[in-house]
Amino acid sequence: MSSETTGRPERPGAQEWVPEGGDVQALRAAAPACRGCELWEPATQVVFSAGNPAARVALVGEQPGDVEDREGIPFVGPAGRLLQRAVDEAGIDRGEVYVTNAVKHFRFTPRGNRRIHSTPELAHITACRPWLVAELRVVDPAVVVVLGATAAKSLLGNDFRVTRHRGEVIERETSRGPCRFVPTVHPSSVLRAPDDQRDEAYAALVADLRVVQGLLAAAG
Numbered sequence: 098m099s100s101e102t103t104g105r106p107e108r109p110g111a112q113e114w115v116p117e118g119g120d121v122q123a124l125r126a127a128a129p130a131c132r133g134c135e136l137w138e139p140a141t142q143v144v145f146s147a148g149n150p151a152a153r154v155a156l157v158g159e160q161p162g163d164v165e166d167r168e169g170i171p172f173v174g175p176a177g178r179l180l181q182r183a184v185d186e187a188g189i190d191r192g193e194v195y196v197t198n199a200v201k202h203f204r205f206t207p208r209g210n211r212r213i214h215s216t217p218e219l220a221h222i223t224a225c226r227p228w229l230v231a232e233l234r235v236v237d238p239a240v241v242v243v244l245g246a247t248a249a250k251s252l253l254g255n256d257f258r259v260t261r262h263r264g265e266v267i268e269r270e271t272s273r274g275p276c277r278f279v280p281t282v283h284p285s286s287v288l289r290a291p292d293d294q295r296d297e298a299y300a301a302l303v304a305d306l307r308v309v310q311g312l313l314a315a316a317g
């Protein structure tokens with residue numbers, strides 16, 4: 098039935114499904130019911146977050162990938178494993194980290210038996226943003242690491258360019274008070290780098306994460 102017939106917007110956004118005042122567990126429990134945009138339908142399941150709900154660092158990625166969609170856990174695929182290695186190498190304690198995505202359902206294009214990753218549009222990012230805002234409000238991390246362009250659109254605005262500002266500490270006023278953001282690339286871009294540039298791309302990601310480690314160390 099079309100939205101014209103039902104009178105309901107095609108992408109109402111997630112707000113009406115986000116429980117007010119809920120902790121991370123309550124948010125996670127409510128997310129499977131979300132119909133804030135059309136991405137829920139072809140996906141296997143919602144993929145919410147993982148890690149310490151009282152973490153000092155939140156890592157925000159793009160959307161779940163194929164492996165994450167099947168397992169229901171974020172950052173367990175190849176890019177997630179690379180990110181974990183980079184976090185360890187930067188000296189950030191895994192117990193200090195909360196991981197989530199700007200968009201909670203896998204967007205893909207079917208091709209034969211395969212499902213090809215498809216970048217979320219601004220409308221999907223906007224629709225899903227209430228979940229991210231609610232998570233960051235309850236986790237209240239000291240630093241938010243912005244992994245790639247989709248997370249940057251959600252958290253720092255549509256015009257923000259990660260490549261221009263990676264590794265910088267960006268101070269912004271948010272609805273929960275002042276917050277520090279450190280933008281960097283998404284770990285999948287390291288995996289996609291040509292063979293002869295991959296080590297360099299990985300080292301640059303670790304260097305950006307060391308900026309985060311420095312902020313944590315300075316805060317004590």
Ligand code: SF4
Nearest residue numbers: 131133134201202225
């Ligand atoms: S992508 Fe986000 S807004 Fe869209 S249905 Fe999934 S949880 Fe809801």
